[in-house]
Amino acid sequence: MDSNFLITTFQQILNVLPTxxxxxxxxxPIGAVFAVFILWMRMSANPILSGFAKTYIFFFRGTPLLIQMFLIFYGLAQFQFFHLPMFWVILANRFWTTVMCLAFCTAAYSAEIFRGGLLAVPSxxxxxxxxxxxxxxxxxxxxxAPSALRQALPAYSTEVVLMLKSTSLAGLLGVVEMTGIAQKxxxxxxxxxxxxxxxxxxxxVVGFLIILLLGWFERLLSPHLRVMPPSAQTPRTIVG
Structure with missing residues (x-):
């Protein structure tokens, strides 16, 4: 295999890494904000709000992300209501439509993760x-909030890494990213x-760096769970 081909191809892939x-x-982060609102509705005593949140979570967790992206990008444009400027400014842009599709999907999973962390807070x-x-x-x-975040962070870390891999579907909506350019x-x-x-x-490599960053953040939130060295655990005997 020609080394020049490998170097050139690798450079082309790195060129779209920023995308x-x-x-x-x-x-x-957009999905995390949505997740907080979905969680608030999910935990609400109002049956309408709770029902909407449960339906939202059921739909986005129960259908493939690819179908969701096609339904949002191609389906919503068929309704005149979504041609209003506040919606069309996003739907007319492939990049931002992809961002919102990913955010809507991760919000459903994150809301349930946050709910689990919230319920795990000791009474x-x-x-x-x-x-x-x-x-x-x-x-x-x-x-x-700090206790719930500590409880939810391990599972949420997995969801964050999955979102990195989910960006590989962006090429199906015409956004040029790493998987798309590699296939081309x-x-x-x-x-x-x-x-x-x-x-x-x-x-x-990128996923590994994200895992390291999230691991550091998890240790930062849980200083009391750090394993102390034996010298620090065993009290010194003072000979007088």
């Missing part, structure tokens, strides 16, 4: 906060397996 990272970096911690006179907002900020080069040169392997290497 993949942009899709990932935008869809994850004794909440009772202790109320006992010392904490307000509802302060209780949420100081006790409930592979078809033109008849080395599709090799070009996809090169793209896979980039995904592995």
């Amino acid at each position: 993949t990272l942009a899709l990932f970096a935008l869809s994850v 004794k911690e909440i009772e202790a906060g109320r006992a010392i006179g904490m307000s509802g907002f302060k209780l949420l900020r100081r006790i409930v 080069i592979g078809r033109q040169t008849l080395h599709e397996v090799l070009t996809l392997c090169l793209a896979g290497i980039v995904y592995l």
Whole structure:
């Protein structure tokens, strides 16, 4: 295999890496914000809000992301209502439509992950906060939210990495990203397996860096769970 071909192909894949990272970096936080609202509705005592959240989660967790992307990009455009400027500014742009499709999908999964973390908060911690006179907002900020986030972060980390891999579907909506350019080069040169392997290497490296970052953040949130060295665990004996 010609080394020049490998270098050129790898460079072409890296040239569209910013597009993949942009899709990932935008869809994850937007999806997290949506997930918080879906979680609020899911936990609401209002049956309408709760029913909407359950339906939303059921649909986006129960159907393939590819079908969701086609339904949103091609389906919504058939309704005149979505030609209003507030909707069409997104639907007319393939990049932003892809971002919103990814965000809608991850919001459903993230809402259930956050709900699991919220339900795992020990009731004794909440009772202790109320006992010392904490307000509802302060209780949420100081006790409930940090504890729920610690509980949910391991599962949410998996969802974040899955979102990186889900950006590979963006090419089906016409957004040029790493998988799409690798397939294009592979078809033109008849080395599709090799070009996809090169793209896979980039995904592995980026995914590994994301895992390291999330692992560091998880340790930052859980300092009390860090394993102390034996010298620190065993008290010193003072000989007097």
